[in-house]
Amino acid sequence: MVKKRKVIFTILVITSFILQAIAISRIIPLASSHDLEFTYTYNWDLSGKSGDYYDYDEKMDVKGHYVVDFEGNIGNVEAEVRWSWKATYQGSPFDNDEGNTIYTFQYSLEDGKYIGNDTDQDDFIPNMSVWFYIPEISTKNAQKLLNITYEKTTQSSPSTIWIQSLCPQKGIQFSQSGTFHRNDVYGDMNVEYSSDYFFTDDGYLLGEIYSETDKGYSGGYYSEFDIDSKMFVISSNYNRSLDWINYLLVYWLPILIAYLYFIAWKNYTAFRPKIIVDRKRTYVLQRDVDPELTNLDFASLYLELIPAFLWRTYAQNGEVISITEDDKVAGLALIDSSDKIATLFGKKQKFLANHGDIKYFFSESSKMKYFFNIETYDILKIQNIQERTFEYDAFLVKPLSDLYLPAVVDLIANEDFGKAKANMLNWVHYAMRSEIAYVAVGKMSESWVKDVLTAVEEKNFPPPEAVGEDVVMGVGFAVLSQKVGWLYGLYVHPAFRNMGIGKTLALARISALKELGVSEIITEIAEWNGTAKKIYDKFDVQAVGKIYLYGKKKPTVRIRRH
Incomplete structure (x- = not known):
């Protein structure tokens, strides 16, 4: 349904834009070397109703092009009119004709009247004015000319x-x-007619809409037919005013209404349970679950960490989707709404992935049909934390504070996206306040830091972020859930890699988790990242499984769990 709504909305927007492009092309002034130039279309339709005209129709299509050059108070006109006419009877061709007519004539610029007997009128009468221009249109003189x-x-x-x-x-x-x-x-025939003519404020024609109903005798039969015609100026070198109110109402109001409807429908369906029958088993797909999660019915290496993952998803205004069977949670999706990245757990993950607005997701499942396996990670476990000692350089690494927050956000954003990204601040700020976060900093006055900064400058590399005299070299985060900890988000500036910064950040976080009573720690490292794996080799880690990053297309930026 989400995809279907998106397709419908996309079709609506594209159609609107195409129609708008055509509409705007009808009002853009024409570049012309003449004093006046315009092109019009004229469509004339006769629809037979009864008698001799029963099931009889006529249609005429005309396209005319006029150019006018002023000479004193006289307008010299050259016009070319192309036309085609056809008649049908009972839906079959009956007669047709076509032609091309050239007109050359003059008219007065003062009163708009034809000069001489050469005109473009089939039924010319003396003192008749041209049909495409009304001088002094805002005065009563215009009314007099029209009456004639x-x-x-x-x-x-x-x-x-x-x-x-x-x-x-x-x-x-x-x-x-x-x-x-x-x-x-x-x-x-006796004829009833109505006609509307439209002109610009300067007196130039915009168009005409005409209709008539004819009743009388033809061929000895009482007969009726209707005539409707429309004439529009479709291009000109004179200005025509767009009616912005109607333009916005017709082209943009439907888009706005459709958008609001889709948003309202999305919000309505988002919180309404959805029944899914798969292989004769019934599941309920719904948003939001009990944060206590006492009814999980699936296996995962992260099982003890899921309550903490759930709380942090809610705290960061993310989305949670669950799939249940017999009131037990069979599957779970934790979604970062800002980036549309999720972590899926349990069974029926294809339903979770398709139901949520998700671009990429992490999963312990090794096969996900219709999704690309973008990256594979080894899940590592460090055990017996309480029986071991973890020492680190407390002068190099310290708890993350507000002082270093902007610099850390820039470090992370540039590492993952190659540019600053404002919404990174949300989860980093949450991690600093509610989880474990350590930052590695060095003094600019220290010789080894000076050497690194000099090398960075000589090689024209992006410099590390600085806060006063401190240089931000790296950062790392951790989550605690009862007796299990999770290490994530290890970032080290490229200039300070292979200097023990990553290892020191790992030790600091493990030490903090130990103080909080953790007995084992889980982390994951990309299969290709041998450098990161070396950091944990000395901790006697055990590879316990894998987690995979999936998506429907390859990402253009680095995707990480956080």
Whole structure:
């Protein structure tokens, strides 16, 4: 369902963007060497209803291109109009025609009237004005001109016309409606009509929407048909105003509503148990579990640490998903919501991985169908902690404090991501306050530190973070759960590797865990990381298993458990 919703939302967004691109293209001013230039489309449809026109249709498609050059108070027009016409009867072609017409004429820029008898009108009458321009449109003069050209007309402003049903444009609207009688090739008809014309504030045409209903006699039969036509200017070198309110309502409000709906649905389904039947066994998938976890019904090398993992997931505003059978927890997913990285435990992990919003996850399962095995780690165990001694240089390593927190965050972010990352602060701050965290620092005045910094500068390597006179060399973290400890997040700046910093950080954390009563410690190291393995060789560690990093694609950054 999560994927399906994402696909639907993605399709909605892509469709909206495509339509918006088409819509915006209809309003971008045209670069032109002429004083006036525009292109329009005109679509005319006749739909037969009864009598001689029953099941009869006509359709005309027109595309015109006009250029106008001003000479004094005269506009010199050159126009090319391409058209095609076809008629169908009972769904089959009946007749068709097409053509291309060139017009050359003049009109007055002062009053918009045609000059001479050469026009682009089939039914020209004296004092008629051009149809694409109204001079002084904001004055009463415009009304007079329209009354001559279009008979009775009412004006309303501002109004919106949807160019090709895609681009809402604002303009001055002139409307007319009424009746007339026709006796021509279409028959002896009484006609009811309505028409809306839209112009810019400068008097240039935006479009026209026209409809009529004809009733009368044709071919000896009482007949009816409807005519609908739409004419839109689709490009021009004059400015046309976008209706931003309608644009946002149509193109962005549905996206916002869909987004809010998906979020609401996600939140609703997230906390609603989901029944899963697999191999005739019934499981319940749900978010949140009892932090005490007294009903775990699966095996894991981390079993005693899971309560601590659970608490820290909640404390860091992560997500917890469980899958239960007969009120026993059969599987568990602990999810870092910010990075969408999880650790899965127990059975039915494929359901856990697919149900949560997870990009990558760690699992003790050696096979996960449909997921890449990105990295494999050896799980190491150090036993008999209380019977052993762990000494470390307390001058080199100290508990992490607020003083070093920003520098440590930068060290971790640059090591894992190659750049600073703000949300790293959350888990590092939590670890410093609630878990065990040690930082390794050295004084700039010490000769060996000076030598390292000089070498870093000479090789143009990224310098280590500094806090006053202290240089932050590394950091390490640990978790305690009853008698078991977990070492994680060991970071050493590249300039200070192979100098015993990692080993000292390991000793400091183990020593702290010993003081808290831990009897055994678990950690994991990538199979390829021989340097890190050497740190623990002297602790008599035992390899007890493996944990794997999975994902549906290879990550571009380092993925670690924390």
